[in-house]
Amino acid sequence: MIIIHALNSLFYLNLFINQKKQKTMLPKFLLADNSQEMPDMLYVVHNQAPRFIVGSDIEDFSVNQTIYWIDEKPKDKDLIAQLLEEAEEFLEAELENQDSYFEDGEDD
Numbered sequence: 001m002i003i004i005h006a007l008n009s010l011f012y013l014n015l016f017i018n019q020k021k022q023k024t025m026l027p028k029f030l031l032a033d034n035s036q037e038m039p040d041m042l043y044v045v046h047n048q049a050p051r052f053i054v055g056s057d058i059e060d061f062s063v064n065q066t067i068y069w070i071d072e073k074p075k076d077k078d079l080i081a082q083l084l085e086e087a088e089e090f091l092e093a094e095l096e097n098q099d100s101y102f103e104d105g106e107d108d
Contacts, residue, residue: 029090033058044087050074054087061088 032043032053041064043055051070057063067084074080 029087031091031094042091044091046083046087050083052083054084056091061091 026047028046028048030045030047032045033041034043040058041055042058043053045053049071050073053068053070054065055068056065
């Protein structure tokens with residue numbers, strides 16, 4: 001259900017951007033969650049071809065990992081491994097940034 005909603009959202013976002021003929025660029029990665037239904041899962045959305053969503057355990061990116069391909073799944077396993085590594089690096093950087101943000105806010 002979550003993935004279907006995310007896919008529909010991406011479809012309508014792409015449609016909106018194409019209709020407006022804007023050169024708006026989405027970030028390469030987005031972070032998503034559904035804390036009400038799946039509190040132990042995080043999702044990283046890759047917005048450049050090949051687009052995909054990878055769901056993983058909130059504590060360890062490599063645990064309970066599921067990839068949902070929006071575009072056709074690449075046949076090159078090295079490319080898939082590289083994309084997953086980039087997704088993990090993005091997730092780690094985002095979580096570190098979030099931790100720093102909240103730590104800085106506590107000093108006020």
